[in-house]
Amino acid sequence: MSNQIPSSAITIGIDIGGTKILGGLVDSSGNILSATRRDTPKAGGDELYLQICEVIRELNSKSEVSGIGISCAALISADRRTVISAPNISNWNFVNLGERLERDFSLPIVVENDANAAMWAEYKFGAAKGFNPVMFFIIGTGMGGGFVVDGKLYRGAYGIGAEFGHMKVQSEGILCGCGAIGCIEQYASGSALMRYAKEGIAADPVLGQEILNLGDGSVSGLTGSILTKAAQANNQIAISAFNTCADWLGSAIASYTLLLDPAAIIIGGGVIDAGELFLTPVREAMGRYMPFADTHPAPKIIAAKFGNNAGLIGAAILVRE
CATH class of the missing domain: 3.30.420.40 (ATPase, nucleotide binding domain)
Incomplete structure (x- = not known):
């Protein structure tokens, strides 16, 4: 048609x-x-x-x-x-x-x-406009990626290009929904963020209850928005969960930078509701893990304009x- x-x-x-x-x-x-x-x-x-x-x-x-x-x-x-x-x-x-x-x-x-x-959307009307090349990470239940170079959306030979969430980062890691083991999605996605939070709550139930009280009081009722509110209220379990997720993402960005040399990387999805609570540790982790760190400019890390x-x-x- x-x-x-x-x-x-x-x-x-x-x-x-x-x-x-x-x-x-x-x-x-x-x-x-x-x-x-x-x-x-x-x-x-x-x-x-x-x-x-x-x-x-x-x-x-x-x-x-x-x-x-x-x-x-x-x-x-x-x-x-x-x-x-x-x-x-x-x-x-x-x-x-x-x-x-x-x-x-x-x-x-x-x-x-x-x-x-x-x-x-971000390239045409949002935070990615004017950057070339530019990468995008969407962090929701899973972790997806997009890449625009010379004004064109890169899809690869068979339509599977720029699947940044499925780079292997752990040889003995967690089984991913894609069938592989140890994909970065299992460590830097919204699902991983919730796993880190639940582990923290189990380790410190008293501090964890402060988070749960922002919802219905149960672990099963925990959501990303509740975790974001807890981090904004300086709950250390919530902040630690965001920092762990950010550390993994920053390390992945450092590797991708050497492969693709983007001018900017746009971060979108539900996790971006946390704003600089998430983006600042991502930038810091990128700097720690960046190969040849002092020899080239690092890409800008920018929040997506359009969110979800x-x-x-x-x-x-x-x-x-």
């Missing part, structure tokens, strides 16, 4: 993650005109597809739309049609999402990796291109 979409038209962007589905009506300047949210069904699969369709119908009821862009936390085929593998979403492998949505809605469809979509909305904005823009 042709993607000739006029600049005056509205498109839908949908961001599918391990815990939530975000959808929005987006104009050609990257502005979100209306937004909605659903929880990602734990069963994934057909239940997830039905939720995606509900989001599309809700948004389409508010405005005529000319295309649908999908951002998904997954490996995506080179033709941007099929979800190949989604480590953090159940029953969501080898799903020809583009074909199914095109059949059901008769609109142009683009399916893109969530970090690539978010990278594109970057994926849906980027997807809505990509369907126009």
Whole structure:
């Protein structure tokens, strides 16, 4: 289906993650005109597809739309049609999402990796604008990456380029959802951050209860936003969890810098709600681990402009291109 979409038209962007589905009506300047949210069904699969369709119908009821862009936390085929593998979403492998949505809605469809979509939003309208080359890390349930060089989104030969979250950092490490062992995602993602916090709470229940009291009082009720509030209130368990996560990310950034030499690295996803509580130790760790540290400029480490909305904005823009 042709993607000739006029600049005056509205498109839908949908961001599918391990815990939530975000959808929005987006104009050609990257502005979100209306937004909605659903929880990602734990069963994934057909239940997830039905939720995606509900989001599309809700948004389409508010405005005529000319295309649908999908951002998904997954490996995506080179033709941007099929979800190949989604480590953090159940029953969501080898799903020809583009074909199914095109059949059901008769609109142009683009399916893109969530970090690539978010990278594109930040490059076109956000914190990455003007930098070349520029990297992007999206830190949510997992850890994704995007890379723009010479104004083009780098996808590689088969669509799996810039999967920065799956660099191996521990030979005897934690099993990753991708099937490999010791990926950086297992040490510098939102899931890892929560693991560090829960370990700290178990080691010091009294101090840990200060964190839990910000929620429903239980470990099962602990969320990233609660942990961020605790860190901002100077709770040392929460601060230690962020510092551990930041140390791993900073070490990875040091290695990637020598491979790709980016002018800037944009950090997005839910973890960025902590702001400089997270970014400052990331920069410090990058400096500690940087090879040839005194011989070259380090990349700028910058918070993403669009936060959790970057994926849906980027997807809505990509369907126009």
